[in-house]
Amino acid sequence: MGELFQILGIKRIVILLVLIGINGIVGAVTYLYVMPHNDDLTRQLQTITANVTSKRKDTGKLEGEYNIIQKQKANFEDLRGAGFFSNQNRAVARQRITDIQKFSNVLSAKYDITAASIEKNPLAADSGDVVLNSPVNIKVDALDDVDFYNFVYWVENGFPGLVSVKNIKVTRITDVNETTLRAIGSGIPVTLVNGEVSFEWRTMVPAKDVTITANPPGSSPPAKPKG
């Protein structure tokens, strides 16, 4: 070793050692600290960039939805006003049929509202709601078939919720003759037309507000209000 020092000289050995040391330090700093640190930074950058993209996308989606919902809000309020979210209270239905009967000038209306069943509509399920469906049948006596059609019109448009008529039947039972004209003239109600309308009365209610009772297979389960 001493001979090597003599041959190479301390200066050369020191320079060589310094060079090796610098290489070692630079290599260690580069490969053990800077490169892993850069990997971390790159991952961090990717994560933040992804977050920014995601947030912007969500914001854009919300903006779009907000505009749509602003428009839908009016429709929703209309639905609410039209009783689409009512729980199909029979007293309300009774009152509404009475009103329509008077308004449409039909002589009488005999109605039958069947117990509601639950329709599982996937569109309503998103908000946790179900559709209540009550079949209704109304038999009407009227002086004129126009009164009956008027009655049907107001049932469709004035009944709480959504009414889907399944069938209507109108029958002229008597011709207009001297007797009937005399009766009409003296203020006695004369039934010239019989009408019958069957429809499905639908409203949307929260699923948690109704219970499903046991029901025979193949039929929709009848709904029962909670409490």
Add this chain to the structure above:
Amino acid sequence: MSLPFLSPSRTVLLVGDEALYIYNVSFNAARLVDTVPWQADSFEETVIGLIQKECGGKPVLILNDMTDQHFKGGQRMPKVGPLDKANVLERKLQVAFPTYPIRGALAVKPPKGVAVSAADKKQGGLYLFAAVPMSEPIAKTMSAVKKSLSSVSGFFLLPIEVSDMVRALAEALAGKSRKPSRWVVFIGQHHNGALRQVITRDGQLAMTRMTPVTDTDTDHEIWAQEVHQEFKATVSYLSRFGFTPNDGVDVIVVCSPAAGSVLEKLIDIPCHYSTFTAPEAARELGINIGQQDDPRYADSLHAAWVGRKSRFILPMQAKDLAKVHKPRQVAAMAMFVMLLAGGYQGWVLFNEMQKTSAANEGIETQQRALTQATAAYEAEVAKMNALGFDVKLVQGSIKTFNDIEARRMHELVMVEKIHQALGDSLRLDTMTIEYQEPKAENNNKKKIRLPDAPAPKPEMRASIKLSFPPTIEPVVGVKEVNNLRTRLLAALPNCKVDITKNVAGLEYSDTYKGETGDAQKNTPQQFYAELEIEGTL
């Protein structure tokens, strides 16, 4: 042609008989730094000081210019494998020069255009062996070099290493007009006063002579006569090698111009005579030796030529020198590699630092963007919350309503169209309108409808019954019913209209019942018709 500034810079130690001449050779100069006599006090310290301080510790090249150099030409090497060649050569050198520690062997190449005979090939290659005894000046020089700690480029013999310079000079002088002569005699006086003659044949060293002559720059006649005598002696020696004056010879002399002119007159054999000062000769060679104190001496030209070489003709093997040469060479290589590695690592580190900087900037930018995006998102959420109702309920209820509404039957529209078709003359007794399940659902009840798919159009089936007065002619009644069907079809283009019962069957295929006479008066015949309408609005 190599670029001059890329040529190596070295300290050339020209070992003469009287002193050591130290030259500092760089790409643009060959400067005689100092002359240190062998008998000088503290010789080694002086030389070390000059190498380190005056020459900047450049790699040292030892160029032997002493008289005591030994050559043995025409040495045959037996034909051996490449692995054994070095050992055999070493052994032959050992045999040739058993007591000389510094030895070397140079393969003699055949002249250009001369083919080697098969017999010569069989006998093996021709070699020129060279050796230098370990004299006190050489020992002192080596000791100084060892202690100087400078890198060692090697130990070389001046006549051998300048032989290619002589050839290059001869070629430069011959130019394109003629071919250089086969024999070239280069004559130059060194600082120690000795006259060095280097004679080449076919570009390879044929002979060298070192003789003392008068060292004067004033009496050119005497100098020229002495040199001429030496030249004549050289020519007579050359005749032993097969030279005849008629062969032609290039004579190149480095001296002062005046002395060269005198010498030219004295030379009486046919030759191409050229005389230069050392810087002029260097220019002919395409190198620069810088300003010289005394340009008539040739040793600075030799030092410049050999000191800038990157490939040597005959590196001499000296064990003493190898001991320092190899480790220092390895150390130099290691330092070079370390420098390269350091440079590379520095470059990698620089790139990585740039990446770090870019990534930090990117993170900073993206964080700002994230803050803005989050704020915008929060604002949108706040707006949503400010609406005050359940968004899902709004969307779900509207979709549900629209879905049910799309499947709803619009029976009053059909009623209106039927009444329009009836007109004022026909009277409706009974009318039934029923909702029909859409055909698509009827055909495939198990088919699942996607939530957002449009609902199929509802179908309706209507039955109508009309009565006619008993007085009507059946033909007229039938026509009325048929016309009614046509009008219904026009009013309800998507429906099919069938007459299930007409007023009367008048065709041969129909059954027809009726009464006439009194029977008709008692119970008038009732006429009625039935139609069925089916389809969508």
